[in-house]
Amino acid sequence: MSSGASPTVTSGKTRQRRPLALLLMSFRTFIALIVVFVFFGATTPNFLDLPTLVIVAKHVAINAILGIGMTFVILTAGIDLSVGSIVGLCGMIAGYLLTQGLAISPLHITIFPSVIETVLITLAAGAGVGLVNGLLITRLSVAPFIATLGTLYVARGAALLISGGATFSNLVGDPRFGNTGFPFLGSGLIFGVPASIVALVIFAAVAAYVAARTPFGRHVYAVGGNERAAALSGVKVELVTVSTYMISGFCAAFAGLVIASELVAAHPASGETFELNAIAAAVLGGTSLSGGRGTIAGTLVGAFVIGVLSDGLVMLGVSSFWQMVIKGLVIIAAVVLDQMQRRMYRRFALQAQGG
Amino acid sequence: MSAGAAPPPANEVILRAEGVGMIYPGTIALKDVDFEVRRASVNVLVGENGAGKSTLMKILAGAERPTSGRLALRGKEVRFSSVRDAARQGIGIIYQELNLCPNLSVAENLSLIDPPTRFGFDIDRARQTEKARKLLARMEQPIEPNALAEDLRIGQQQIVEIAKALAEDVDILIMDEPTSALSAREVEALFGVIRDLKAHGVAIIYISHRLEEILHIGDYVTVLRDGRRQADALVKDISVEWMVEKMVGPMGAIPQSRAAPSSEIALSLEAVTLPRAAGGFLVDHVSLNLRAGEVVCLYGLLGAGRSELFECLMGMHPMARGRVSLQGRDIAGDSVATRIRRGLVLVPEDRQREGLVQTMSVRENLTLASLRRFVRLFSIRRDRERAAARDMISRLTIKVSSPEVEVTALSGGNQQKVVIGKGLMTGPKVFLLDEPSRGVDVGAKAEIFRVMRRLAEDGLGVLFSTSDLKEALGYADRIVVMSRGRVTADFARAEANETAIVAASAPSFETGATNERSSA
Numbered sequence: 112m113s114s115g116a117s118p119t120v121t122s123g124k125t126r127q128r129r130p131l132a133l134l135l136m137s138f139r140t141f142i143a144l145i146v147v148f149v150f151f152g153a154t155t156p157n158f159l160d161l162p163t164l165v166i167v168a169k170h171v172a173i174n175a176i177l178g179i180g181m182t183f184v185i186l187t188a189g190i191d192l193s194v195g196s197i198v199g200l201c202g203m204i205a206g207y208l209l210t211q212g213l214a215i216s217p218l219h220i221t222i223f224p225s226v227i228e229t230v231l232i233t234l235a236a237g238a239g240v241g242l243v244n245g246l247l248i249t250r251l252s253v254a255p256f257i258a259t260l261g262t263l264y265v266a267r268g269a270a271l272l273i274s275g276g277a278t279f280s281n282l283v284g285d286p287r288f289g290n291t292g293f294p295f296l297g298s299g300l301i302f303g304v305p306a307s308i309v310a311l312v313i314f315a316a317v318a319a320y321v322a323a324r325t326p327f328g329r330h331v332y333a334v335g336g337n338e339r340a341a342a343l344s345g346v347k348v349e350l351v352t353v354s355t356y357m358i359s360g361f362c363a364a365f366a367g368l369v370i371a372s373e374l375v376a377a378h379p380a381s382g383e384t385f386e387l388n389a390i391a392a393a394v395l396g397g398t399s400l401s402g403g404r405g406t407i408a409g410t411l412v413g414a415f416v417i418g419v420l421s422d423g424l425v426m427l428g429v430s431s432f433w434q435m436v437i438k439g440l441v442i443i444a445a446v447v448l449d450q451m452q453r454r455m456y457r458r459f460a461l462q463a464q465g466g
Numbered sequence: 467m468s469a470g471a472a473p474p475p476a477n478e479v480i481l482r483a484e485g486v487g488m489i490y491p492g493t494i495a496l497k498d499v500d501f502e503v504r505r506a507s508v509n510v511l512v513g514e515n516g517a518g519k520s521t522l523m524k525i526l527a528g529a530e531r532p533t534s535g536r537l538a539l540r541g542k543e544v545r546f547s548s549v550r551d552a553a554r555q556g557i558g559i560i561y562q563e564l565n566l567c568p569n570l571s572v573a574e575n576l577s578l579i580d581p582p583t584r585f586g587f588d589i590d591r592a593r594q595t596e597k598a599r600k601l602l603a604r605m606e607q608p609i610e611p612n613a614l615a616e617d618l619r620i621g622q623q624q625i626v627e628i629a630k631a632l633a634e635d636v637d638i639l640i641m642d643e644p645t646s647a648l649s650a651r652e653v654e655a656l657f658g659v660i661r662d663l664k665a666h667g668v669a670i671i672y673i674s675h676r677l678e679e680i681l682h683i684g685d686y687v688t689v690l691r692d693g694r695r696q697a698d699a700l701v702k703d704i705s706v707e708w709m710v711e712k713m714v715g716p717m718g719a720i721p722q723s724r725a726a727p728s729s730e731i732a733l734s735l736e737a738v739t740l741p742r743a744a745g746g747f748l749v750d751h752v753s754l755n756l757r758a759g760e761v762v763c764l765y766g767l768l769g770a771g772r773s774e775l776f777e778c779l780m781g782m783h784p785m786a787r788g789r790v791s792l793q794g795r796d797i798a799g800d801s802v803a804t805r806i807r808r809g810l811v812l813v814p815e816d817r818q819r820e821g822l823v824q825t826m827s828v829r830e831n832l833t834l835a836s837l838r839r840f841v842r843l844f845s846i847r848r849d850r851e852r853a854a855a856r857d858m859i860s861r862l863t864i865k866v867s868s869p870e871v872e873v874t875a876l877s878g879g880n881q882q883k884v885v886i887g888k889g890l891m892t893g894p895k896v897f898l899l900d901e902p903s904r905g906v907d908v909g910a911k912a913e914i915f916r917v918m919r920r921l922a923e924d925g926l927g928v929l930f931s932t933s934d935l936k937e938a939l940g941y942a943d944r945i946v947v948m949s950r951g952r953v954t955a956d957f958a959r960a961e962a963n964e965t966a967i968v969a970a971s972a973p974s975f976e977t978g979a980t981n982e983r984s985s986a
Binding site: 320324325326329330332333335336337339340341342343344345346347399402403404456 | 780782801802803805806807812814819820821822823824825826830834835837838841844845846848872888892
């Protein structure tokens, strides 16, 4: 507003500078990832050994899968605070089905679903919580923050109610009931690669494809960018919004299964504060909380930065108190840089158009 | 023309703008404009949309700094750093858009900046209410000071807005279309207040599209056209025809109507109605036929219900009633997506809020409404999408270096072309454009209307709204005039003229009785 001078004056000399500065900025999270790898590689013995990296990757897988679901929600300018509780609830559902079975009281029989069925029921339950979130937000116009804060409590309470607060342990199943094999998800290998890492790769590939290449993905970005314009363009805003919360719930359910499988136990408190890690991964990866901007790849890199940072700090022997401080600072720095990049991009784009 | 209040012609000039110019990136809003504001008079500013009235007003109120020229207040050169700064020097402004906080009471709104306090500490509610009551009594309006602003009718909110400006002692009061939302009775009350202010020596700057009303209340009139001062006169010496002529300018040769529109009805409306939450109707039983190959203009002033009518047609209002049929097929009850698929497209009035997804590139915006065209199996075929976007960019001559540029980097006219392109990509049968030339520079404006004509020649029905007479008369085959939600006239181009259109667009002022229902 200051002078209204036409931007054409300066476009000539800045145009050459555009690629390098912007390129560095747009790959900042990736650069940060390389920096943490190099740093821990140099300071921490055995950090770059394959077994260590596999453990780190398995830790990252949980947050990354949650982050992928969260990214869809945040792209529509929403937020899903309930994912941590869904992790806990779904672990408990799986644990209950594997150890207690489904009692059909009038007939005095108990059906034990197979592991595959257990997994499917659990995933459906996660998506179901997402459906509730989505309907609260679209049909009853509850703000996403409040709606998912509510389901955060409800789902956590439900997880505790399932067992009265107790842990379902030894989820190995029973050959007599034909429900063995649950630990495979957490500790099995597929062609020598841990199953959870394979799952992460599949989740990431499908999500990236859906977000970038399908009409649904485009609609998600449009709803987050300008809901009214999207609606006037014929985008079914409510359907898209509900779907993103269901995707997030589905991802959370899967993460819950992975955790229960790794521990061979389901604990009702598992997944507490995981929603914050998922949001952090998405934001660190360049997803804008105001919607419409962000990528799955970015979230993946963000999840790795957080994961590598926390595991590396543990191996370095940094106290967990300091770990939290450092994690927080990294997230703030990421958002500050993100805003800087956006301003830079806008300036360059305006100048390019002014010419 | 009420002779009683006519001031002597040589009232002292309190505020003078000399050679004021204002350049925004891409457009020249004002060029070398002189404007005098005289004490104890109503100084009227008229002009079409985009003539520069709002810009000049913002400069006088301190909201914008002019790129060139000077302002002199009481003979001394001044520079306003902000609206607050101008207010301190006795300049008040009432904006056309309401600026009340809906969640606060009337009294709280009236004392928003500087509430009365007890011991400079907590707010003295009793005094606050008393102050509000006094201000409202001056407006002769029975508005309860403790009512929430959001519970008032629009007209009452406007009254509160005016009272807010009066709460501070002003020497100069700028009013931007203060009557656009008022009923006839409220208008009379407002005119009473204006005469009272005049008697106290206050200079009023009055902006209105209702030309009849200017003859009633104005003293001096200045006409702006395309950012320049076109004419000025004493109101008692002029007529509505004079103002229209000066505002619109000589009509160029009206482009000949090309091939006669076919008899096929593309879009038919029967008693389309949208009730207003506070009673009355936003769209009042509108019936209208649009033939294929025809360009119809929906002329009306702000608040006439044109945008609401368009929204009803697109299915954005679940409360809307009436029949809408597209090529003989009833579409009332269809979703927006279905209507688009059937061939109905809207270019909304507010480009930023409703037309564009700002976070997306030009390509993504262009294809947003027609993505299904590019899908194979599950994927969007990028190559075809990109080719289609490029195609549309060259077809509409959108000035952009690449389809991948973010849409916000474009100028207003080019952004508008993107919204139009998005509609075209869906292969529409009927194209609705709500104020397509708003915020668009002159060159792009002409191009947009050329595109509309070409679409009609290709057999589409085109319905556009405007509050610009020249556009109405210059580009449409038929002009339908709306006022207060109703269709008040329907002219073939040959029989239309400025005065008739203006008269039809403001019937409320001629016949005060029609407003009674809106105050129910």
